[in-house]
Amino acid sequence: MSTPDSATGPAVDEPDPxxxxxxxxxxxxxxxxxxxxxxSEPQMQAISSRWLLRMLPWxxxxxxxxxxxRRLQLRVGRxxxxxxxxxxxxxxxxxxxxxxxPTLRGYSDTExxxxxxxxxxxxxxxxxxxxxxxxxxxxxAYLVVHGRFTRFTEGKYGEEEIVGVVTDGAQMxxxxxGQPDPLWLSSVRAxxxxxxxxxxxxxxxxxxERVPSLAAHLEAYARRxxxxxxxxxEADVPVQAGHVGEPTINGGYVDYELAPREYELSLTQTxxxxxxxxxxxYNNPMDQTEQQLRLTIEEIRERQEWELVNNRxxxxxxxxxxxxxxxxFTGPPTPDDMDELLAMRRKTKLFLAHPKAIAAFFRQxxxxxxxxxxxxxxxxxIPAWRGVPIFPCNKIPVSPQHTSSIIALxxxxxxxxxxxxxxxxxPEEYQPGLNVRFMGIDTNSIIRYLVTAYYSMAILVPDxxxxxxxxxxxxxxx
Numbered sequence: 001m002s003t004p005d006s007a008t009g010p011a012v013d014e015p016d017p018x019x020x021x022x023x024x025x026x027x028x029x030x031x032x033x034x035x036x037x038x039x040s041e042p043q044m045q046a047i048s049s050r051w052l053l054r055m056l057p058w059x060x061x062x063x064x065x066x067x068x069x070r071r072l073q074l075r076v077g078r079x080x081x082x083x084x085x086x087x088x089x090x091x092x093x094x095x096x097x098x099x100x101x102p103t104l105r106g107y108s109d110t111e112x113x114x115x116x117x118x119x120x121x122x123x124x125x126x127x128x129x130x131x132x133x134x135x136x137x138x139x140x141a142y143l144v145v146h147g148r149f150t151r152f153t154e155g156k157y158g159e160e161e162i163v164g165v166v167t168d169g170a171q172m173x174x175x176x177x178g179q180p181d182p183l184w185l186s187s188v189r190a191x192x193x194x195x196x197x198x199x200x201x202x203x204x205x206x207x208x209e210r211v212p213s214l215a216a217h218l219e220a221y222a223r224r225x226x227x228x229x230x231x232x233x234e235a236d237v238p239v240q241a242g243h244v245g246e247p248t249i250n251g252g253y254v255d256y257e258l259a260p261r262e263y264e265l266s267l268t269q270t271x272x273x274x275x276x277x278x279x280x281x282y283n284n285p286m287d288q289t290e291q292q293l294r295l296t297i298e299e300i301r302e303r304q305e306w307e308l309v310n311n312r313x314x315x316x317x318x319x320x321x322x323x324x325x326x327x328x329f330t331g332p333p334t335p336d337d338m339d340e341l342l343a344m345r346r347k348t349k350l351f352l353a354h355p356k357a358i359a360a361f362f363r364q365x366x367x368x369x370x371x372x373x374x375x376x377x378x379x380x381x382i383p384a385w386r387g388v389p390i391f392p393c394n395k396i397p398v399s400p401q402h403t404s405s406i407i408a409l410x411x412x413x414x415x416x417x418x419x420x421x422x423x424x425x426x427p428e429e430y431q432p433g434l435n436v437r438f439m440g441i442d443t444n445s446i447i448r449y450l451v452t453a454y455y456s457m458a459i460l461v462p463d464x465x466x467x468x469x470x471x472x473x474x475x476x477x478x
Contacts, residue, residue, distance in 0.1 A: 039285065039286070041286065041291060041294075042291050042295060044295050044298055044299075046298075046299070046302060047298050047302070048302065048305075048392075048394055048395075049391075049392065050301060050302070050305050051350075051352070051391035051392065051393060052305050052308055052309065052352060052391070052393055052395075053301065053304065053305050053308075053420070054378070055349070055350055055377075055391065055411065056308075056411060056418065056419065056420035056457070057411055057412045057413070057417075057419050057420065058419070058420040058421070058422055058432075058433075059413065059419050059420065059421055059422075059458075060422065060423060060424050061265060061421045061422065061423050061456075062423060064264060064265050064423060064454075065262050065263065065264050065265070066262065066263045066421050066456070066458050067260050067261070067262045067263075068260055068261050068262075068263070068458055068459075068460055069256060069257070069260045070234075070256070070257050070260060070461065071234040071235060071254060071255065071256060071257070072234065072235040072255035072256060072257055072258075073233055073234055073235075073257065074224050074225070074227055074229045074233055074234065074235055075102075075225070075229060075232075075233025076102040076105045076221070076224075078100070078101070078102050078171070078322045078323060079097075079099075079100025079101070079105075079322055080097075080100055080168075080169030080170060080322060081093050081094070081097040081098060081100050081101070081143055081169055081171065082094045082097045082169065083143075083145050083169075083197075085145075091122050091145055091195065091197065092117060092118075092120070093117045093120055093143055093197055094117070095110065095113040095114040095116070095117040096110065096113065098113050098116060098117065099113070101171055101174045102174070102175070102221070103174050103175075103218060103221055104217070105221075106217075107213075107214070107217050109211075109213055109214070112207070112211055112213070112214055115207075116199075116203075116207060119199055119200075119203045120143065120197035120198065120199050121197065121198050121199075122145075122195060122196075122197060123195070123196050123197070123198050124193070124194075124195055125147060125149075125190045125193065125194045125195065125196060126190065126193055127190055127191065127192050127193045128189065128190065128191075129189070129190045130187060130188070130189050130190075131149065131172075131188040131189065131190060131196070132172070132184045132187060132188045133184065133187045134153055134154070134184050134185060134186050134187045135183055135184065136183065136184050137181070137182065137183055137184075138173050138176040138182040138183065138184055138201060139200065139201050140173060140198045140199060140200055140201060141171070141172065141173035141174050141176075141198070141199045141201065141204070142171065142172040142173055142196045142197065142198055142199075143169075143170075143171055143196060143197040143199075144166055144167065144168055144169065144170045144171070144172070144194065144196050145168065145194070145195040145196060145197060146168050146194055146195055147167070147168070147190060147191075147192050147193060147194015147195065147196070148165060148166075148167055148190070148191045148192045148194070148327070148470075149165070149166040149167070149172075149188050149189065149190050149191065149194070150162055150164075150165055150166075150188070150189050150191050150329075151163045151164040151165070151166060151186040151187070151188055152186060152187050152188075152189065153185075153186045153187065162329065163186055164186075164326075165326070165327040165328070165329060166188065166327075167327045167469070167470055172188060173201075176201075182201075232463075235254075235255045236252075237252045237253070237254055238250040238251070238252045263314055263421060263456045263457070263458045264456065265421060265422070265423060265454045265455060265456050266307065266311065266313070266314065266454070266455060266456050267452055267453060267454050267455070268300050268303045268304055268307065268452070268453045268455075269450065269451065269452045269453075270296060270299075270300065270451050271439065271448055271449070271450055271451070272292055272293060272296050272436075272448070272449040272450075272451055273446050273447070273448055274288065274289050274292055274446070274447045274449075275445060275446055275447070276441060276445040276446070276447055277445065279447060289447075293430075293436065293449070293451070296451055297430075297431070297434065297451065300434070300451060300453050301453070304453055304455055305393075305395050306395045307455075308395075308420070308455070308457050309352075309393065309395040309396055309407075310395065310397065314456050314457045314458070315457070316352075316407055316409075316418070316457070316459075316465055316467075317396070317397075317405065317407075317467065319459060319465075320407075320459070320462075320465040320466065320467050321462035321463070321465070323462065324344055324345070324462060324463055324465060324466040324467065325466070325467045325469055326340055326341060326344070326466070326467075326468055326469070327468075327469050327470045328468060328469070328470055328471050328472070331470075331471075331472040331476075332360050332361075332363070332364050332471065332472045332473075332476070333353075333357060333360055333361040333364065333406055333468060333471040333472075334361075334364045335361075335364065335365060335368065335370060335385070337468055337471070338351075338361065338385050338386075338406070338468070339386070340468075341406065341408045341466050341467075341468045342385075342386060342388065342408065344408075344463060344466045345408065345410055345463045345464065345466055346410070346463075347410050347415055347417075348388050348408050348409065348410055348466075349388070349409055349410055349411045349412075349415075349417070350388060350389050350390075350391055350408075350409050350411070351385065351388055351389065351390040351391065351406055351407065351408055351409075352390075352391055352393040352396065352406070352407040352409065353390055353391075353392065353393065353396065353404070353405075353406040353407070354392070354393065354394060354396045354397075354398060354404045354473070355392045355394060356398065356404065356473040357396070357404045357405075357406055357471055357473050358383065358390055358392060359473070360471065360472065360473040360474075360475075361385075361390075361406075361471075362383075363475070372384060372385055372390075373385075373387065375387065375388070375389040377389055388408075393407075398473065402472060402473055402474040403469075403470050403471055403472055403473065404471050404473050405467050405468060405469050405470075405471060406467070406468040406471055407465065407466070407467055407468075408465070408466040408467070408468075409464065409465055410463075410464045410465075411464075413460065415464075416460045416461045416464060417459075417460060417461075417464040418457060418458070418459050418460070418464050418465055419457070419458050419460065420455065420456075420457055421455060421456040421457060421458055422454055422455050422456075423454055426454065430451075433453060433454050433455055434451070434452065434453040434454075435451075435452055436449050436450070436451050437449065437450045437452070
C-alpha cells in the first residue's frame with residue numbers, strides 16, 4: 001500500500017502484516033505431525049493409599065483356612081438387636097436378633113422368641129428425660145431403637161460421673177436376669193429425643209415360669225456366670241501368691257474353646273479381556289496387556305481393602321466385639337473419645353478413620369488449642385494421637401446422617417492382634433496372594449485372563465479391635 005509522505009513527497013510501500021492463512025514458516029500444528037509425543041501411563045483416580053493393606057501383618061495360610069484357638073470364654077459377649085418399622089408407632093424387634101442378648105445367646109426356640117418380641121411396647125423418650133435411676137429396682141428391660149442415652153452415677157465427691165453412652169440397637173436391663181433383687185447400677189438420661197422398646201420384668205418372670213426350655217436356658221446362663229473367671233471372662237486358673245510355709249497349692253488347667261472360629265480365605269476376581277489385535281500391534285512404547293493388568297490389579301486391591309473393612313463375615317466393622325465399641329460423648333470425635341478408645345486395649349498400633357472424620361477430630365483439637373503430633377511411617381509424616389498414627393481410610397463408610405467410625409487396631413500374631421491372611425505360592429502367582437491365569441482365546445479373537453486375589457482377616461482376641469462409633473463429621477456452627 002502506498003501513502004503520501006508530506007515530509008519527503010514521494011509515496012512509500014509498506015508490507016502488509018502476516019495473516020493466519022499466509023504464514024512465513026511451518027505451523028506448530030503441521031510440525032506436530034512429525035513429532036513424537038511423550039506419554040504418561042494410564043492414570044486412575046480411584047487409587048488410594050490403602051494403609052490397611054500396608055500395615056497389616058500378613059500370615060501365609062497354606063491350607064486355605066486359619067483357626068483361632070482361644071481359652072474357654074464363660075462371659076458371653078453382647079451383640080445388638082435389630083428392628084423393623086412400618087410407621088411411627090409400629091416398631092418391632094426382629095425376633096431372631098434377640099439371641100444377641102447375652103442371656104438369650106444360643107437359644108433356638110424361634111416360636112418363644114417371636115412371642116417375647118410381641119410383648120415389647122414402644123415408648124418415646126424426650127431429650128433430658130431420666131429413664132432409670134441408680135439404686136432403683138429393675139422393673140423393665142429396654143431396647144434402644146434410636147437416640148443417645150448417657151449412663152451416669154454419683155462420683156465420690158458428689159459430682160456427676162459419666163460411665164458410658166448407649167445408642168441404637170443396645171440393651172439395658174437384661175443383665176439383671178438371674179439376680180434375686182436386681183437394681184440399676186447407674187442412672188440413664190436421654191441426651192436426645194429417642195424411642196425405646198420396653199419389656200416389663202413381670203413378663204420375663206411369666207415366660208420363665210411357663211416355658212421350661214427358656215427357664216433351663218436362663219438357669220444355665222446364671223450357672224456359667226457364677227463360675228470362677230478372670231477379668232476378661234475366661235475360665236479361671238487357680239493360682240496363689242504371697243503365701244509362706246508349706247500350704248497346699250491348688251491345681252487346675254487352662255480350658256479351651258471346643259468350637260474355635262475358622263477363617264477361610266475369601267477372594268476377589270475378574271476376567272480381563274484384551275483383543276489380540278491390540279495385544280499384537282499397539283505395544284510401543286507401552287505394553288497394552290501390562291497396562292490393562294496393572295489397572296485391573298489396582299481395582300482388585302481397592303476392593304480387597306473395602307472387604308477387610310466392610311465384609312460381614314470377617315470385616316473389621318462387623319466383627320469387632322460389641323464390648324469394644326464406644327460411642328462419642330458429644331457427637332464429634334474429641335480427644336476424650338480417642339483416649340477412651342485407647343484405654344480399651346494395650347499396644348494400639350494404629351487408628352483408621354475416614355479423611356472427613358480425621359478433619360472433624362482436628363477441628364475439636366483446634367477448639368481446645370491442642371496440636372496433634374505426627375509419626376514417621378515408611379518415610380511419610382502421619383498425624384498421630386498419643387503417638388499412635390491416624391491413617392486415612394476412605395473405605396470406612398459415612399452414613400446418611402453424616403456420621404462415621406474410627407477403628408483402633410493392635411496387630412500381629414505375637415501381640416494377639418489383627419492379622420491379614422493370604423496364601424503364597426499359588427499357581428501362576430503374579431503378586432503374593434494374587435494370580436493371573438490364561439483362559440484362552442475365543443472365536444472373537446479376545447484373550448481372557450482370570451485375575452484373582454485370595455485374602456481374609458482374623459481377630460485373634462476381642463480387644464485387638466475397637467471402634468469409636470457415631471462420630472459426627474459435619475461442621476457445626478461456632
